[in-house]
Amino acid sequence: TQSTRPQRLLSAVQKNATRGDPCSVVKAIDQFCRSKEWAMNVGDEKGCILDSVVSEVNPTTVLELGTYCGYSTVRIANLLPPHAKLITLEFNPDFAAIARQVIAWSGLEEKVQLVEGASGDLIPKMKEDFGVKTFDLVFLDHWKDRYLPDTKLMEACGLLRKGSILLADNVICPGTPDYLEYVRSSPRYESQYFKSHLEYTKVEDGLEKSVFLG
Ligand SMILES: CCCNc1ncnc2c1ncn2[C@@H]1O[C@H](/C=C/CNC(=O)c2cc(-c3ccc(F)cc3)cc(O)c2O)[C@H](C)[C@H]1O
Numbered sequence: 001t002q003s004t005r006p007q008r009l010l011s012a013v014q015k016n017a018t019r020g021d022p023c024s025v026v027k028a029i030d031q032f033c034r035s036k037e038w039a040m041n042v043g044d045e046k047g048c049i050l051d052s053v054v055s056e057v058n059p060t061t062v063l064e065l066g067t068y069c070g071y072s073t074v075r076i077a078n079l080l081p082p083h084a085k086l087i088t089l090e091f092n093p094d095f096a097a098i099a100r101q102v103i104a105w106s107g108l109e110e111k112v113q114l115v116e117g118a119s120g121d122l123i124p125k126m127k128e129d130f131g132v133k134t135f136d137l138v139f140l141d142h143w144k145d146r147y148l149p150d151t152k153l154m155e156a157c158g159l160l161r162k163g164s165i166l167l168a169d170n171v172i173c174p175g176t177p178d179y180l181e182y183v184r185s186s187p188r189y190e191s192q193y194f195k196s197h198l199e200y201t202k203v204e205d206g207l208e209k210s211v212f213l214g
């Protein structure tokens, strides 16, 4: 049977990256997406912005919405301090299976908890079932029309504290207009746009960093 793109991406990692070396996993995926097949990973250019925000926040608890193949999961986990935890949510079991293997190849399983399921169902369970108090950093990269409802859900579930950071991918392309309007106009957020490009292309895109003010 035909392989899927995520399966081919995983093969490229297993072929070209060194087990236990997260940077080589990130490089192998970027090389595959530039030279072989485009895939919707945050990519190297926006990835550097992601890295700088993660390093600046130095989070203990991180939530990622939309694991896909685990590219940004590996980038974030690679920068986490010891005992820090990244919970990443993926509702497609096929992508989750690929991501688990990418994360394992990078050797970062200890820092990552990949949970299969929909964010709308799992966010309300974060405190009780996953022992989360609040998130220091949330990376939004799932369906673009879910950024706003899931942000409101996180607020309602008391998962954001004064100073929690939301970092959203694709606020220009494909775009998340309702989310952008919300975080930029709400008095409860202080937002900043990081202009960049759609992964592996010259098309404009960017990340929106929003601080929850409590
Ligand atoms: C109801 C479920 C919600 N809750 C959910 N709970 C858990 N997991 C969820 C939920 N909703 C979705 N997911 C998972 O997250 C992933 C989805 C990721 C979506 N990302 C994009 O669509 C995108 C497109 C482009 C793009 C740009 C230009 C183009 F021309 C083409 C493509 C670029 C980009 O950087 C992009 O991130 C994964 C595929 C999907 O199973």
Ligand SMILES: [Mg+2]
Residues within 6 Å of the ligand: 040, 041, 042, 141, 169, 170
């Ligand atoms: Mg994205």
